[in-house]
Amino acid sequence: MIEQIAVTRYVTPLREGGSLPGIVEASDLGTYVCKFRGAGQGLRVLVAEVIVGELARRIGLLTPRLVALELDPEIARYEADEEVQDLLRASVGLNLGVDFLPGSFGFDQDTQTAIGVAAKILWMDAFIANVDRSWRNPNLLVWHGDLWVIDHGASLYFHHAWSGGITDHERFARQPWDPDDHVLLAHREGLGSADEEISGLLDEQVFAEILGEVPDSWLEPVPGAEDAEAVRAAYVRFLTARLATRQWLPLEDGA
Structure with a gap:
């Protein structure tokens, strides 16, 4: 934890x-x-x-x-x-x-961003279905010249439907993601390379290790997952299923 x-x-x-x-x-x-x-x-x-x-x-x-x-x-x-x-x-x-990052400041249009970093952020937001990284609310900070990602509570929308029971992980796996409002959309051409690099870093075991960081008391029982370990397993199942597809990745035509 x-x-x-x-x-x-x-x-x-x-x-x-x-x-x-x-x-x-x-x-x-x-x-x-x-x-x-x-x-x-x-x-x-x-x-x-x-x-x-x-x-x-x-x-x-x-x-x-x-x-x-x-x-x-x-x-x-x-x-x-x-x-x-x-x-x-x-x-x-x-x-x-x-x-808390003292002295950090918010990302704006004048911030220089390496295409590799920007493409990784785009890839991640597509994977987690993040709807909250637009110019209105970039959720990016610049600290000591580096770009930091913050505020991801608007991601993983599927778990908000779990009060009625664990929903279909295959639906989330196939769900496309709309990048049109994303603050880093101009770096979309780097998504193919980012996908090649990131895909080898993630798998079911990695997702299980990540879920092990979440406190038990935050993992509320739902129908079909009655304890913290079962809820963890559900998250791992959803993330693993999405990683196995690419319908969600908004590659440019021909990429």
Whole structure:
């Protein structure tokens, strides 16, 4: 499992979007962006963040270190903002911590991007069905001159249908991905090379290792997968099935 550490102080909210993440300090003296289990999107968003963050690392992309942040109910007592206090109370237990990158800045049209890195990001977003990396919200940071990928909670849409039972993994395997709104679409010509490189780095065993990083308490039982290990196996099955196809990869004609 990802490393587990304790929150020692809530610093400030990040009022972006509806989930109200916050900056916190932790017992390892680190500073993290905390994504709360009690936010409206639910635990599956945290699961997607871990899966995709670890997948990004495996294929050679830069992404902040992830930890599980243990939040004590006492932290909420010292927060004056009632909205934040309610969120903290609803998030007692393990939350997701994303290593804070001080001095980083957001990606824009003037950012120079190597085609190999951009194509890997495109490949990954197609594979995980990410719908949230547009110019409106690139979810990319530049830190010390390097490009870092962040915020993957809008990926792996299939698990939001699991409340009614595990859905067909073959459907996800064949589901195409629309790249038209992607912030790095101009680098699409590199997808073929990225596919050749990445395909040899991933397999069922790698996906199983990645799912081993997800805390048990985030893997909610669903019909057909009644415990954490069964839910892990379902994710591995879905990812392995998608890797075995290429309908989702938006290669240029003739590529």
